[in-house]
Amino acid sequence: MALRPVQVSIKAVDEAAVGRFWADALGWSAYRSGGTTYVGPAGGLVRPDPVAVRVEVVPAPEPKSATKNRVHLDLATNSPARQAELISRLLALGATPADVGQGDVPWTVLADPEGNEFCVLEPREIYHDTGPIAAVVVDCADPRAMARFWDEAIDWTPHEVTDDQASFRSAGGVGPYLEFLRTPGAKTVPDRVRLDLLPYPGDDKQAEVARLRTLGATDLGLGRGDVPWTCLADPDGHEFRVLASAS
Template sequence: MSLELVQVNMKAHDPEGLGRFWAEALGWGVSSEAPGVINLEPVGFDWPDPTAVCIDIIAGQEPKTVKNRVHLDLATTSAAHQEELVTRLRELGATPADVGQGDDVPWTVLADPEGNEFCVLEPREVYRDTGPIAAVVVDSADPGAMARFWGEALEWTVHEVADDHASLRSAKGVGPYLEFVRAPEAKTVWNRVHLDLLPRPTGERTAQLERLAELGATEVGLGDAGVSWVVRADPEGNEFCVLGRATD
């Protein structure tokens, strides 16, 4: 019995357009399970699998008003690859973004066509086998505490904990990292980008929700009655969905 981090969920005014951007950015395939829902995953991927964290893009008309607290870091293999990828992403519609990173960092901060910030990292050995997404990064007031919560929730391995950041990865040693970075800004609005978890087996969702509550997760009232997921928040208030059947 476990919980798997299966996808990053993004809200979008134009799901199809944003889906095309991220499919081209990552070299992934595109499908749609329902109107207003775009699913992105590696070509030939058998969902779910810890070798990749997929992306779901969902129609939503609420405006983006603040910097996202959850973003993607993209991996590169060389300085030339980083430069080529930034150029290609700009051609696809990405724009430079200023999140206070300054001028002397080795990574490039961009925003996708709907303003979602992401980073194109310089080559780093730690991300050599993650696939195109190096890490899913979450702003945090206490990275160490968040690593402990999420490490227990997902049964992932904590790799590093420092005062200003923490990282963890699937216990199988595959796929992208989940990282928490200290940020001074408090959370003020619900997250347009959030994590989706899948109980395995799906029929064990009730037990997993009880376990999450014991770890410190809280219920979130977002009108999810009758749908096949429930919404919870981690101890810092970051919303996430636990997928399953509406009857679970």
């Protein structure tokens, strides 16, 4: 049994507008279905995409708080000129500069139209082939502990595990990285951005959920009834969902 990260889910008051922003930001297409906007590479709504981790924007009644999100996206660039051009284009699309205490760094921190922080990275060789999303970045207290949990939870391959950070990428070496960074502070508000996982065809979702609980995940009591997903939290408190099995 195994699970695959397939999308990053973002809550938004105006999910259609935020979805359009992310589609334009990533150079992808936006697909609306049932009040949710899905953002992914052109060619139709495919889950899972063979390479990309998509973005899903879901409606939420409350706006984002002033608290920094514990999960964010890093966007890749391949030259200083491309980094500058992308930042300019994102600002024109409605992004705003964000200060999360980063200081003088070679990357730029922005926020989408509803305040969700993300980074536009300077060129880094490690991200040369990831596509527009270089990494899904997760703040945590103990990257080694997160690496132990997520190494068992998903079928991605660990690349680096230290006291300060841990990183994973798909076994095929395609798409973005999943990174855990040591960050001070504990969770104080519900997660605005979370990761969605998908079982492989033929695997049972409930069996996967039970397996995750034995690894240390906790059940948040969401996604019951007719909702085709289950919401859990990892040992550091990050919310994530296990979606219905692929057909």
